[in-house]
Amino acid sequence: MTDNASDFANPLMETYSRFPVTLVKGKGSYVWDDQGNKYLDFTSGIATCNLGHVPEIVKEKVEEQLQNLWHCSNLYHIPNQKELASLLTANSCGDRVFFCNSGAEANEAAIKLARRYAQKIKGTDAYEVITFEKSFxxxxxxxxxxxxxxxxxxxxxxxxxxxxxxxxxxxxxxEQLYNLEPAAVLLEMVQGEGGVIPADPEWVQKLAQICKEKDILLMVDEIQTGIGRTGTLFAYEQYGIEPDVISIAKGLGSGFPIGAIIAKEKAAQGFEPGSHGSTFGGNPLATAAGVATVSHLTTSNILDQAAQIADYFDTQLVNLKNKFSLIKEIRGIGLLKGLVVEGNALKIVKKALAHQLLILTAGPDVVRILPALTSSIEEVNECITTLEKVFLEIREKGE
Ligand SMILES: Cc1ncc(COP(=O)(O)O)c(C=O)c1O
Structure with a gap:
């Protein structure tokens, strides 16, 4: 029995191992705990607060919506939904959007759409979705x-x-795909939870070609990689492919819960009134946050800036790797970084926390770092200085 499990006073289910910190405030790349301690947050709430914490531009739009209407069912038109859908389709290869509330729900919608497309539009009995080892x-x-x-x-x-x-x-x-009759293939452009493993471009292009030849839906899970995380609005843009379905969530609302799938017209035909839905999906407040987030990302130079910061971060991480043999490899695209380390990644994350730097793991031996797209050179330097302290401590103590 863990300490937590014996703690009957805790009314929460034991679904998370939490760090002993209570965060109560955030601004930009920083968060504060209930004791007033300040932390550099290079987790971005796990790739969610891509514009930093409490971005003014999103806050204003949500506050404006708060004055007018919080919720209205999908039996009526919701202007923010249409605006966000137009922004997403104008900035992707997709034509139609379905809104939900989280990443898992977005993938559920994608899986349901794949089955409907295969069975209703193509007239087959295909239902299988091919996914990949280490995916999440x-x-x-x-x-x-x-x-x-x-x-x-x-x-x-x-x-x-x-x-x-x-x-x-x-x-x-x-090649096995030639002998299978799946409804769709679903893949991450960078496997985030699986250890920050970017897809190999040659492999992705071959996969896309087979999907096209066999009319299998190509679906990309951009829940972690999307909304600018890798330097483009969607990571697939860097692979020269056009997916049929894109699932997104996390960064879409800058921290306000929202998910979506964007589909090409062909695939979107699979859904008709009654085939899928969600009470809160595309809620006026959530889509207000989404409109502000996506319009800011697509009309400012923030993606270019983020790409520059990512390059600078790469150089600094390579320098760090040259100093510490504990770091075996640096992986990732844009501001989705993974350090493959010798030993236990969680130990490094805990030590960084003691130095008021928030970072993550991605499996047992990968440290995952996800700065806000708005982070500065000074903040990257602060992260590197803290990591250096952590690695020195580990080296000195022979841990
Ligand atoms: C690639 C990917 N897909 C799906 C999900 C699930 O998203 P959610 O936790 O919003 O349901 C995640 C969450 O980490 C993810 O990284």
């Missing part, structure tokens, strides 16, 4: 079944039928 697609029953990690499945058997996992980035096994 969410915690609902269908999305955990889509996830190619056994530890996520444990205790939840039987899984939802209709998923098959192929090795990621493996050109040889892709």
């Amino acid at each position: 697609h969410g915690r609902t029953l269908a999305t955990l079944s889509a996830t190619g990690q056994e530890k996520i499945h444990q205790g939840f058997l039987p899984l939802v039928q209709g998923f098959q996992y192929l090795p990621y980035n493996d050109l040889a096994t892709l």
